Amino acid sequence: MINRTSSLFLACAAASAIALHPGDASAQFYGGVQVGVQAQPQYVQQQPQQVYVQQQPQYVQQQQPQYVQQRPVRMGRVRYGFDLGAGYMFAGGLRGASIVGSFRLGGQLNDQLAIYYQGTLPIGFAAGTLGGVETSGAAIVYGSGLMGEWHFSDLFSAAIGPSIDYAAGEICSGSSGLNCVGGAGAYFGIQARLSITLVAASAGQDTRRYGFRMGISSHTSFIGSGVFQFLDLHLGYEWY
Numbered sequence: 001m002i003n004r005t006s007s008l009f010l011a012c013a014a015a016s017a018i019a020l021h022p023g024d025a026s027a028q029f030y031g032g033v034q035v036g037v038q039a040q041p042q043y044v045q046q047q048p049q050q051v052y053v054q055q056q057p058q059y060v061q062q063q064q065p066q067y068v069q070q071r072p073v074r075m076g077r078v079r080y081g082f083d084l085g086a087g088y089m090f091a092g093g094l095r096g097a098s099i100v101g102s103f104r105l106g107g108q109l110n111d112q113l114a115i116y117y118q119g120t121l122p123i124g125f126a127a128g129t130l131g132g133v134e135t136s137g138a139a140i141v142y143g144s145g146l147m148g149e150w151h152f153s154d155l156f157s158a159a160i161g162p163s164i165d166y167a168a169g170e171i172c173s174g175s176s177g178l179n180c181v182g183g184a185g186a187y188f189g190i191q192a193r194l195s196i197t198l199v200a201a202s203a204g205q206d207t208r209r210y211g212f213r214m215g216i217s218s219h220t221s222f223i224g225s226g227v228f229q230f231l232d233l234h235l236g237y238e239w240y
Contacts, residue, residue: 077208079108079116083236085217089124090229094137094171096126100217100232104147108208108240114149118161120191122219122230130173139169139228141221145191154199154209158192165189165221167228185223193217197238210239 082103089098100123106116120143127136145163152158170182195215214235221228 075110077108077240078106079114079208079238079240080105081213081236081238081240083213083217083234085232085234087230087232089122089126089139090227090231091124091126091137091139092128092226093130094126094128094135096124098122098124098230098232100219100230100234102217102234102236104238106147112151114151114159114240116147116149118145118147118159118163118191119143120145120163120217120219122232124228124230130171133173135171135173137169137171139167141165141167141189141219141228141230143189143191143219143221145189147191147193155196157195157197159195160190160192163189163191163219167221167223169223169228187221187223189219189221191217191219193234195238197240208239210237212236213238 080103083101085100085102087098087100089096100120102118102120104116104118106114108114121141122143123138123140125136125138127134129135143163143165145161147159147161149157149159165187166184167187168182168184170180172180193215195213197209197211197213199209199211212235215233217232217234219230219232221230
């Protein structure tokens with residue numbers, strides 16, 4: 001009876017000690033009684049930290065390609081053309097109507113400069129007072145010259161050059177009895193022209209420009225001490 005009472009007392013004392021010092025007891029023996037106290041594990045769950053880095057999009061603006069249309073360079077080609085015209089003739093105190101025809105054959109060195117032969121045939125009919133006498137006459141001139149032409153563009157051009165003229169003419173004067181004097185010979189002359197060409201084609205390196213041509217032409221013949229001046233409007237066609 002006494003032993004049972006002593007054992008119960010010891011058990012109560014051990015329980016009290018464990019309650020007071022729970023961290024120090026895992027297995028102790030008190031009076032032959034093994035008391036086990038197992039510490040409870042503590043679980044700490046760490047929250048994952050997710051870091052989001054949002055990269056800003058970078059926009060690179062590409063340069064737009066620049067297209068430069070280069071004008072084709074057409075070098076060293078044959079050019080030719082012709083025209084007809086009508087206008088006015090001046091010869092001293094005489095003046096009247098004139099007609100003219102011309103043709104050209106030569107070389108177009110590049111798109112701006114050309115050198116060619118031009119043959120011109122102006123014919124004029126004039127009348128007026130010459131030395132106080134009423135006079136009328138006619139003249140025909142064949143001009144053979146070398147021309148240089150500069151093209152400001154496909155549309156506008158100007159040309160000038162010397163010529164050797166073969167001129168023939170006859171002048172008749174007097175009211176009652178006609179007194180006619182004629183003559184022929186070679187003389188020096190100058191040809192010039194301003195032109196507008198309505199270009200029908202101007203593309204490709206090997207493509208010749210061509211189109212209708214209109215403008216004003218001048219032919220001056222120095223005959224002796226006098227001057228025969230033909231001034232005409234012309235219309236023709238040109239391949240250049």
